[in-house]
Amino acid sequence: MTGRRIPTGGLIRLHQILWYTIFVFFLAVCALYPFDSDLSARIAFWGVILIVAGTVVRIVVLSELFRRARRPGLWALCGVLLVVLIGTIFLKYLD
Amino acid sequence: MPDLLTYLGCGLAAGLLGGYLGLGGGVLMVPYLVVIAGQNIKMAVPVSIAAIAVNSLSSSTEYLKKGMVDLELVVVLAISLTIGNIVGSSALQYVPMDFVQILFTVVLVYTAVVFLKGRKKKDHPEGESHTNTHLVLAVILALAAGLLGGLVGVGGGVLLVPALFLVLRLPLTTARGTMTFMFGFSAAASTVVFLLLERIDFHVVGPVIFGILFGAKLGGLLGTSSKPLTVRIIFFVVLMYLAVRLGWEPIGRLIG
Numbered sequence: 001m002t003g004r005r006i007p008t009g010g011l012i013r014l015h016q017i018l019w020y021t022i023f024v025f026f027l028a029v030c031a032l033y034p035f036d037s038d039l040s041a042r043i044a045f046w047g048v049i050l051i052v053a054g055t056v057v058r059i060v061v062l063s064e065l066f067r068r069a070r071r072p073g074l075w076a077l078c079g080v081l082l083v084v085l086i087g088t089i090f091l092k093y094l095d
Numbered sequence: 096m097p098d099l100l101t102y103l104g105c106g107l108a109a110g111l112l113g114g115y116l117g118l119g120g121g122v123l124m125v126p127y128l129v130v131i132a133g134q135n136i137k138m139a140v141p142v143s144i145a146a147i148a149v150n151s152l153s154s155s156t157e158y159l160k161k162g163m164v165d166l167e168l169v170v171v172l173a174i175s176l177t178i179g180n181i182v183g184s185s186a187l188q189y190v191p192m193d194f195v196q197i198l199f200t201v202v203l204v205y206t207a208v209v210f211l212k213g214r215k216k217k218d219h220p221e222g223e224s225h226t227n228t229h230l231v232l233a234v235i236l237a238l239a240a241g242l243l244g245g246l247v248g249v250g251g252g253v254l255l256v257p258a259l260f261l262v263l264r265l266p267l268t269t270a271r272g273t274m275t276f277m278f279g280f281s282a283a284a285s286t287v288v289f290l291l292l293e294r295i296d297f298h299v300v301g302p303v304i305f306g307i308l309f310g311a312k313l314g315g316l317l318g319t320s321s322k323p324l325t326v327r328i329i330f331f332v333v334l335m336y337l338a339v340r341l342g343w344e345p346i347g348r349l350i351g
Contacts, residue, residue: 016156023308029302041301048290048304055279062170077170087181
């Protein structure tokens, strides 16, 4: 079954919400940049945190879509993906 | 103010190219930040990685809306590509760099030529399950792309998009849509590493991300409606550019 059979409405909505939230954050970053670049950098830091958190939510929502579509193998693979990504962080950080 | 415009332009251009071709955009962003914005490469790479995570989110929405993301393959490919990348970057110290760069250059040139020619076989039927053989093939391709990418320090997307099209027979838009969706995962993981190492310059990353938000959206919009031949020609140019950039020095040393 390809992605077309799995309803993606929730994922698209999540993407749109994340897009607008990131837009607001980085609009503030750019607006403040010429006047107070340090404040702008602090907001950018939280924007980057938001991007990382948003990616985790994307994986969780994807796994939920697989669970609802009764694809337990793919649902489990989403868990594996999270573990692999966390493992990557540790490996690269400790390297 | 000129800095702000330079960084915005960087994000916009990288997002447009990346969203259109199904790539992260680092291939444009890193040289742009180094050559035009005058950034140190050690600062340019973390900035581009953080921006790639946004590129994925922004451009893949357009592909998702049109059903051009193969969600089944996304997870399988993301896991395999990430593992391949880890193995590749860990093996870096054990293999001769010149050999790897020349090998990657040969693979890039071969891929570019074959991809430009296209394929005669029909697309994999929409809505039909991937067979186990198909999934195993996807895992092998992603592992190989990740391994080679990890060895030379580029994302495996430049090889994986043509491979999905040529070997797995995905429609070109679906191959690119699937890639745009999945490269955000490993980019976000690398972003966390750079955050922990305090290597991200937040004065630079802010405007770059704001630019990429729009560039990727536009790239995704154009990418979902463009002719396959146009995409293959632009892809060919990008692959050849990368081949020259990677192969120039080691081949020169080999000849000279």
